[in-house]
Amino acid sequence: xxxxxxxxxxxxxxxxxxxxxxxxxxxxxxxxxxxxxxxxxxxxxxxxxxxxxxxxxxxxxxxxxxxxxxxxxxxxxxxxxxxxxxxxxxxxxxxxxxxxxxxxxxxxxxxxxxxxxxxxxxxxxxxxxxxxxxxxxxxxxxxxxxxxxxxxxxxxxxxxxxxxxxxxxxxxxxxxxxxxxxxxxxxxxxxxxxxxxxxxxxxxxxxxxxxxxxxxxxxxxxxxxxxxxxxxxxxxxxxxxxxxxxxxxxxxxxxxxxxxxxxxxxxxxxxxxxxxxxxxxxxxxxxxxxxxxxxxxxxxxxxxxxxxxxxxxxxxxxxxxxxxxxxxxxxxxxxxxxxxxxxxxxxxxxxxxxxxxxxxxxxxxxxxxxxxxxxxxxxxxxxxxxxxxxxxxxxxxxxxxxxxxxxxxxxxxxxxxxxxxxxxxxxxxxxxx
Amino acid sequence: xxxxxxxxxxxxxxxxxxxxxxxxxxxxxxxxxxxxxxxxxxxxxxxxxxxxxxxxxxxxxxxxxxxxxxxxxxxxxxxxxxxxxxxxxxxxxxxxxxxxxxxxxxxxxxxxxxxxxxxxxxxxxxxxxxxxxxxxxxxxxxxxxxxxxxxxxxxxxxxxxxxxxxxxxxxxxxxxxxxxxxxxxxxxxxxxxxxxxxxxxxxxxxxxxxxxxxxxxxxxxxxxxxxxxxxxxxxxxxxxxxxxxxxxxxxxxxxxxxxxxxxxxxxxxxxxxxxxxxxxxxxxxxxxxxxxxxxxxxxxxxxxxxxxxxxxxxxxxxxxxxxxxxxxxxxxxxxxxxxxxxxxxxxxxxxxxxxxxxxxxxxxxxxxxxxxxxxxxxxxxxxxxxxxxxxxxxxxxxxxxxxxxxxxxxxxxxxxxxxxxxxxxxxxxxxxx
Numbered sequence: 082x083x084x085x086x087x088x089x090x091x092x093x094x095x096x097x098x099x100x101x102x103x104x105x106x107x108x109x110x111x112x113x114x115x116x117x118x119x120x121x122x123x124x125x126x127x128x129x130x131x132x133x134x135x136x137x138x139x140x141x142x143x144x145x146x147x148x149x150x151x152x153x154x155x156x157x158x159x160x161x162x163x164x165x166x167x168x169x170x171x172x173x174x175x176x177x178x179x180x181x182x183x184x185x186x187x188x189x190x191x192x193x194x195x196x197x198x199x200x201x202x203x204x205x206x207x208x209x210x211x212x213x214x215x216x217x218x219x220x221x222x223x224x225x226x227x228x229x230x231x232x233x234x235x236x237x238x239x240x241x242x243x244x245x246x247x248x249x250x251x252x253x254x255x256x257x258x259x260x261x262x263x264x265x266x267x268x269x270x271x272x273x274x275x276x277x278x279x280x281x282x283x284x285x286x287x288x289x290x291x292x293x294x295x296x297x298x299x300x301x302x303x304x305x306x307x308x309x310x311x312x313x314x315x316x317x318x319x320x321x322x323x324x325x326x327x328x329x330x331x332x333x334x335x336x337x338x339x340x341x342x343x344x345x346x347x348x349x350x351x352x353x354x355x356x357x358x359x360x361x362x363x364x365x366x367x368x369x370x371x372x373x374x375x376x377x378x379x380x381x382x383x384x385x386x387x388x389x390x391x392x393x394x395x396x397x398x399x400x401x402x403x404x405x406x407x408x409x410x411x412x413x414x415x416x417x418x419x420x421x422x423x424x425x426x427x428x429x430x431x432x433x434x435x436x437x438x439x440x441x442x443x444x445x446x447x448x449x450x451x452x453x454x455x456x457x458x459x460x461x462x463x464x465x466x467x468x469x470x471x472x473x474x475x476x477x478x479x480x481x482x483x484x485x486x487x488x489x490x491x492x493x494x495x496x497x498x499x500x501x502x503x504x505x506x507x508x509x510x511x512x513x514x
Numbered sequence: 515x516x517x518x519x520x521x522x523x524x525x526x527x528x529x530x531x532x533x534x535x536x537x538x539x540x541x542x543x544x545x546x547x548x549x550x551x552x553x554x555x556x557x558x559x560x561x562x563x564x565x566x567x568x569x570x571x572x573x574x575x576x577x578x579x580x581x582x583x584x585x586x587x588x589x590x591x592x593x594x595x596x597x598x599x600x601x602x603x604x605x606x607x608x609x610x611x612x613x614x615x616x617x618x619x620x621x622x623x624x625x626x627x628x629x630x631x632x633x634x635x636x637x638x639x640x641x642x643x644x645x646x647x648x649x650x651x652x653x654x655x656x657x658x659x660x661x662x663x664x665x666x667x668x669x670x671x672x673x674x675x676x677x678x679x680x681x682x683x684x685x686x687x688x689x690x691x692x693x694x695x696x697x698x699x700x701x702x703x704x705x706x707x708x709x710x711x712x713x714x715x716x717x718x719x720x721x722x723x724x725x726x727x728x729x730x731x732x733x734x735x736x737x738x739x740x741x742x743x744x745x746x747x748x749x750x751x752x753x754x755x756x757x758x759x760x761x762x763x764x765x766x767x768x769x770x771x772x773x774x775x776x777x778x779x780x781x782x783x784x785x786x787x788x789x790x791x792x793x794x795x796x797x798x799x800x801x802x803x804x805x806x807x808x809x810x811x812x813x814x815x816x817x818x819x820x821x822x823x824x825x826x827x828x829x830x831x832x833x834x835x836x837x838x839x840x841x842x843x844x845x846x847x848x849x850x851x852x853x854x855x856x857x858x859x860x861x862x863x864x865x866x867x868x869x870x871x872x873x874x875x876x877x878x879x880x881x882x883x884x885x886x887x888x889x890x891x892x893x894x895x896x897x898x899x900x901x902x903x904x905x906x907x908x909x910x911x912x913x914x915x916x917x918x919x920x921x922x923x924x925x926x927x928x929x930x931x932x933x934x935x936x937x938x939x940x941x942x943x944x945x946x947x
Binding site: 117 | 532557559604633655877
């Protein structure tokens with residue numbers, strides 16, 4: 082029976098796994114560098130958890146199932162609801178700020194296409210318990226800190242920043258009922274992806290006022306944040322939201338990443354739960370989907386049955402990132418799939434037992450700060466063939482047991498980089514390990 | 515709305531995540547030390563993939579579902595079928611031996627109990643393409659190499675080794691039809707877990723011969739491997755299988771782990787696909803379930819539509835292992851959930867901007883070989899309070915911006931371990947980073 086992998090999933094053969102590890106190691110290092118602690122949740126949760134606040138797009142894309150106990154479950158399409166559940170469960174004992182990161186595997190039943198898979202990994206960074214724009218700056222800085230460490234400069238990527246709070250205040254100030262906002266956001270979110278006519282038609286359907294359509298377009302096409310803009314004075318709430326966003330840019334400049342950041346009011350984010358600043362990182366050329374996105378979600382913990390606690394965070398999937406890094410030539414120094422300190426080989430089959438014994442001793446000499454990765458050859462061979470094998474498995478040194486071993490217990494040790502070769506008795510070699 | 519986690523799943527708060535990372539880092543290091551390359555597959559596969567050869571126990575425990583495209587899918591309960599599929603797909607280009615490891619998250623719809631969860635992580639180590647007992651020795655050695663590095667000695671654990679091939683040859687030699695074997699293995703697998711009478715009754719049902727029940731009990735109660743045993747001479751195949759197992763013990767002694775290994779014919783393994791040596795690691799006290807299990811499965815790649823290629827491997831779940839390590843006091847040196855090089859604090863709110871700027875510069879100075887994990891305090895505080903905070907986040911050094919900073923741009927730098935305190939201008943500090 083021949084079985085294929087399911088479409089939209091990935092097989093990570095060692096070379097692909099090395100790339101995944103390279104990306105995830107970078108995420109982890111940036112998280113730790115910025116003082117975040119790692120957490121994770123289960124791969125499946127109760128289905129209803131995702132039906133609360135995740136936005137229609139995600140709910141439609143759930144892989145859900147019913148278990149033998151008749152529980153309605155779903156594979157996680159995002160980790161933020163899990164985070165909200167976990168934090169709520171320990172809200173009284175967790176010291177604040179809660180600065181956590183995770184790199185969950187997520188699944189969404191989407192149509193697979195470039196940069197969109199049905200299964201992917203997503204770096205999540207969240208700051209919970211800080212009702213201050215400082216936390217948003219910390220999340221955006223950490224995001225850029227990683228991207229910068231991966232080799233992407235301000236000419237490669239931009240963090241496009243906007244404010245759901247300011248947008249809401251603007252829309253309400255312009256005459257839209259507050260309870261209609263949730264149906265408008267997903268439409269506004271589509272503006273950058275649609276031709277103007279199509280967007281305006283869609284928007285008119287939800288706001289039912291041509292004048293409002295014009296006003297909203299004006300707001301969303303203004304690409305400089307300035308309090309000279311006439312819409313700023315619509316209401317005190319707009320002013321306050323404007324001030325907050327302006328402070329955020331000030332903090333990001335202080336943090337040294339101002340050149341990565343731009344104001345972009347077309348950034349709305351599809352998810353229903355955002356309440357403050359929102360942002361996405363895009364490639365400057367605009368050829369790819371967003372590399373990541375996030376924002377403030379101050380009501381989510383409360384919506385999940387907890388107290389009202391401020392929160393802000395970011396999610397970055399591996400798929401688009403990997404395309405971007407590889408298009409910019411930044412995935413070239415990846416560690417090999419295998420890296421041996423020693424490859425132990427032999428020219429005569431009856432030396433196998435000695436090779437095995439020696440290899441085991443090398444492995445045993447490993448210390449926390451010193452790897453002793455070693456492998457024995459499964460077959461005897463000529464010198465040339467054995468050195469070829471050693472090179473294929475990326476060994477630093479090749480040890481050969483040959484006639485000299487039979488005669489006087491001497492090992493031939495070849496440095497695979499320099500080509501230097503020396504002979505050493507097994508005893509001397511083991512003593513100096 | 516208050517939602518709980520699903521029973522049998524785990525939330526990994528930072529302290530639990532640190533334990534999981536500690537275990538997985540150990541698995542990874544042992545794998546690399548022994549020359550294995552990392553791979554992974556998708557979290558779900560076609561349901562039928564698990565219905566082929568996995569054994570009834572696993573099939574009953576599948577979380578399965580149907581997607582919008584009417585595909586019958588299942589969350590992976592083990593990774594070996596994925597491994598077989600992946601290797602088959604590239605069988606002509608993969609250099610042999612294929613020595614691969616993985617640490618997949620797996621799900622089984624079991625009744626949760628001590629050491630058994632519905633979701634867990636499992637270290638897998640496999641050698642494919644080597645039709646030699648040497649590969650089995652390599653797998654068992656690697657397993658023990660990890661357990662040994664985690665601090666478990668031969669008084670704590672034993673690898674109980676047996677041979678499915680020898681068992682099959684013995685059973686056939688004793689008069690059982692070869693096509694009946696697959697129904698007998700799951701019964702024999704239960705012998706150590708059942709009272710003798712219950713086991714005998716179960717066995718009689720499948721072999722229908724009281725004399726055979728006695729013979730099988732004799733075979734399974736012999737705990738020393740010796741060719742003096744009368745059953746060895748039953749057939750040439752038994753002799754060959756005996757010889758192979760004897761060689762395996764010889765190799766393990768050469769590798770220096772002989773004292774961890776014992777012959778135990780009650781090790782049968784439930785999975786249907788084993789064909790040669792099989793083994794399980796158990797705690798010597800016998801209080802826990804098996805820590806891991808594995809064996810040779812020479813037909814699986816062929817059963818999955820590939821060529822006949824030899825294979826042998828091992829799977830170790832994290833649940834029992836974690837219980838064992840913690841009962842033996844071996845989970846105590848786990849890295850903290852957070853580890854900072856610097857905690858940057860301030861005594862006056864208007865110094866926050868300077869603290870942020872300094873923190874960003876420290877983070878920016880990180881190098882691949884030098885972490886510069888740094889965090890700024892979200893709030894001002896008194897000296898005492900700030901040092902307490904620095905200690906709570908496990909910082910090596912606490913930098914305080916106070917009056918000296920306002921007066922002469924001087925930082926107060928406190929070494930949290932030694933208690934030493936020094937003053938340094940910000941400029942000097944940054945130059946020496």
